Amino acid sequence: MIGAILLKELRKLVREKGNFVYLLIMPMVFMVLFHFLFAAGESNVKVNILDADHSPLSRQLIQVMDKTPGFQVTELSGSVQSAGQQVSNGKLSSVVIIPQGFAARVVNHQPAQIAIKSGPQASASAGVLAGVLQQIAAKLADPTRPPSPVQVKLEQASGTVSPSIATQIVPGYTVMFVFYIMITILRSLFKEKESGILERVRTTPLKAFQYMLGMWFPQVIAAMVQITVLFAFGHWLLQLQLHNYAMLFLLSLALSLCATALGMMLTMLVGSENQGMALIQLLSLGGAALAGLWMPLDMLPPGMQTLAHILPQYWAMQGYQAILFQTGNLQILWQGIGILTGIALVAILIAATRYNRFAKAESI
Template sequence: MSALELEKVDRNEQEQVEQIKSGKISTLLVIPENFEKELTSSSSQAGIKFYRDPAEAQTIASIEAILENIAIGYREQKLAGALASTGLNEAEVENILTAPVQIEQINTSTKQVDAISQYVPGYTVMFVFFIMITMVRRFFQESESGMVARMQSTPLKPITYLIGMWIPALLSVIIQCSVLLGFGHFVYGLNLGNLFAISTIVICLAVCGTGLGLAMAVNVKGENQGLALTQVFSLGGAVLAGLWFPFEMLPSFARAIGIFTPQYWAQTGLQNIMVRGADVSDIWQGLLVLLGYGAFGILIALLRFKYFIKTAIS
């Protein structure tokens, strides 16, 4: 395996254990001198020592699987020899050793499922909500420059001003998502599935992120507060919604909270399209949730905009 590097060493066993504790190596397999003799003996059990670094659980999982398969193979070989010694022929021995239950694995999707199908849509969704930092900064720049205060003496309506601030952010998010998903497709071979469905969920996700960005921009008291809240919302949502690792791996209490986050619905929708071949009709609930969050944010921004104008520097 290209991901594994095996090295035979003659140094002291304890020294190698210390290497694992210090993080210099991940595993140590110790085979005793009498291993072969014990393996061929019918009255004894051969033993080896397998030291492992708990911090490298994912890396060494493949090694553990290999060792387990080897142990099972030797066990079956030993059992076959014992059965043959009782007078059974080869066919009878094979019949006894055949597993009573045969498991047929059938993929329900023809699409390729791998880590890329988790990480690319996950990070695409996560980065969408960082647009809120830009929106907060833009609003406070307008406020500190006196532009917002002077707007009170013009016939410009609040909704017109908010739309003017919202549209550039919306387009920026759509372009950002297109670049990230396109990069995943052309560089890593990510299957995008139904392009119309992908485009629809990207637009709904952009509406959601920028709508919440408007609400945050007119409610926070400063850029630093906006930055802190954005990080909590973006990174916290990424964990609870399963953007960094499969949602099913989360504790039950985290999953119960995660389904209320817009990130969860966006990630689930994207993966359903990419992996399960879903179209717009299959993900309509997620689309409504994303649009609902976006509309809620825009409504809050409209209701709080008058207060934001009053706090603006003239």
């Protein structure tokens, strides 16, 4: 009987042409649009700077950088090693390191170097930051003598790959639009309710949890297909480099379970289809904005960065970027998979307990 429900739901998903617009066409349009918007535009970039030189020249460089439009400077304390470790652990997206002896080398017209160490959350503007720093350092040299060559070296955290716009856009909008499958779930369940199917199912030996599983699994399959198509689209058109397909599959499965289970739970809790649509829009769009799906998380205010940790979108995005950047940070990846799966289990249990009340209640 569960198999019959599963096949019925899959046929409905294919017949409903609007599903293709919500789940595939819209995210593809958003990916292309925002990819080129981010490529052509400029955004405020948070710049973490560690001054290991503590010289008047390094202080002057930091002050000029702080006054440069488009950049927000935060000075760090501690050692160069600790700063690099924070980048590798994902606590910092990047750090600018002014090494000890920098000013002495500039004054003596010897080659000097500034390092930018970036991690898995580094934005595509890291190259722009390097260029700006190089220009500022060159202007600070003695104008009466030939300037010493100042090299700004962009380094990736150990085991990571260079950031690109696609590594933000593709997983970000994929995660965002996966949650739109909740609209499909909402409409499907309310149609079943209004047609009297739910009431008839209640008179059969089929248990509520069995019915919920039969309705749930086709949506999980649809979400997995959606994620696969969108990542393939990003790889083909936006040159997104994919890695570690096994972990991509596990994370995508956890995300699919989470998004669809939340859709089942939300549907069972609301009094009408319109109420559900409003809550879905709030969760999908609000969660996308807070969880760093639209732009790198380090560009958001600190309070929003902290709030993001309660959102499933945040854990999915962090997991995808850990895979795409090849950070080797399995802790954040498995943590994300565990949290998403845990949310899914709790949500589907709540949905199952609310099934009888939902089936009997009159829509508002």
